[in-house]
Amino acid sequence: MTDQYAVFGNPLGHTKSPQIHSSFAKKTNQDLEYTAIEASLNGFNTAIQKFRKAGGCGANITAPFKLEAFAMATDASERAKLAGAANTLLFDGERVFADMTDGVGLVNDLVKNLGISLTGKRILLVGAGGAARGAILPFINEKPSLLVLANRTPSKAHDIINACQHQDNIRACGLEELTEQSFDVVINATSASLTGQCPALPKSVFLEAEAAYELAYGKGLTPFLALAKNANVKVLADGVGMLVEQAAEAFSIWRNIRPETQEVIKTLKIPIE
Numbered sequence: 614m615t616d617q618y619a620v621f622g623n624p625l626g627h628t629k630s631p632q633i634h635s636s637f638a639k640k641t642n643q644d645l646e647y648t649a650i651e652a653s654l655n656g657f658n659t660a661i662q663k664f665r666k667a668g669g670c671g672a673n674i675t676a677p678f679k680l681e682a683f684a685m686a687t688d689a690s691e692r693a694k695l696a697g698a699a700n701t702l703l704f705d706g707e708r709v710f711a712d713m714t715d716g717v718g719l720v721n722d723l724v725k726n727l728g729i730s731l732t733g734k735r736i737l738l739v740g741a742g743g744a745a746r747g748a749i750l751p752f753i754n755e756k757p758s759l760l761v762l763a764n765r766t767p768s769k770a771h772d773i774i775n776a777c778q779h780q781d782n783i784r785a786c787g788l789e790e791l792t793e794q795s796f797d798v799v800i801n802a803t804s805a806s807l808t809g810q811c812p813a814l815p816k817s818v819f820l821e822a823e824a825a826y827e828l829a830y831g832k833g834l835t836p837f838l839a840l841a842k843n844a845n846v847k848v849l850a851d852g853v854g855m856l857v858e859q860a861a862e863a864f865s866i867w868r869n870i871r872p873e874t875q876e877v878i879k880t881l882k883i884p885i886e
């Protein structure tokens with residue numbers, strides 16, 4: 614029987630996950646089917662149980678169910694535990710393993726696809742929602758010289774950093790505290806761009822930056838990327854590569870084989886300028 618996988622979310626809109634995973638499956642000769650299931654807002658658990666009973670092997674989870682997905686797991690990766698959220702579930706009998714592949718997808722896109730080394734660099738990660746939370750551990754693993762998590766509501770950034778083992782080069786702050794600070798890589802992990810807004814960042818953060826990365830994708834030159842462009846930042850990227858890389862990581866957890874990502878990224882990429 615063909616193995617079944619699905620993405621769960623609400624709304625799912627024009628989710629690209631079925632296209633990405635079908636392409637991975639074809640390229641790696643895996644016999645699987647991947648569908649999109651829009652669960653009702655209070656029906657995530659029921660939808661997952663139904664899927665498991667029908668033989669579902671694994672799932673991707675997107676907004677707003679990542680916290681519920683983590684809560685239903687019998688065991689979880691360290692990065693999912695730190696995020697307190699899961700975007701990937703693996704079903705194995707009674708076992709439900711939870712992982713969070715968004716952060717490692719982001720790091721892989723920056724390092725492998727865009728050629729931006731993070732080791733020894735000053736990194737500014739803006740935002741303290743699920744995406745930023747999931748990215749902290751993968752960024753720490755790259756050994757930056759400084760990692761600053763800045764958020765509009767500073768207490769949320771402090772909560773995340775306090776949950777990490779204390780390291781002097783990892784800090785939390787509010788956006789207004791960034792004045793006169795500069796970074797090598799600036800990442801917008803807020804949802805501001807989804808409504809055409811920009812986090813209130815001082816221009817100083819871009820002055821020495823080699824790259825600016827917007828987690829949202831398919832939005833063209835967002836206000837955040839425009840700010841970076843005005844400050845002559847050379848590498849501007851959106852989150853389409855992250856989307857494909859987090860999917861590749863999930864695929865390898867399910868199938869124990871890592872698919873190539875370049876071709877899929879090329880197919881989905883929309884020029885941002």
Ligand code: NDP
Pocket residue numbers: 676715739740741742743744745764765766769802803804805806807810811812813828829830852853855856857859
């Ligand atoms: P959350 O809703 O969990 O968090 C939203 C964050 O954005 C909060 O830190 C919030 O600050 C901040 N924010 C929202 N509006 C503004 C604003 N106008 N100015 C400053 N800060 C603002 O979202 P997620 O973490 O789940 O997602 C964040 C982004 O990442 C989205 O654009 C999403 O599409 C993208 N994403 C991309 C993925 C990919 O594969 N490319 C994967 C996952 C997410 P506060 O705490 O003060 O409210």
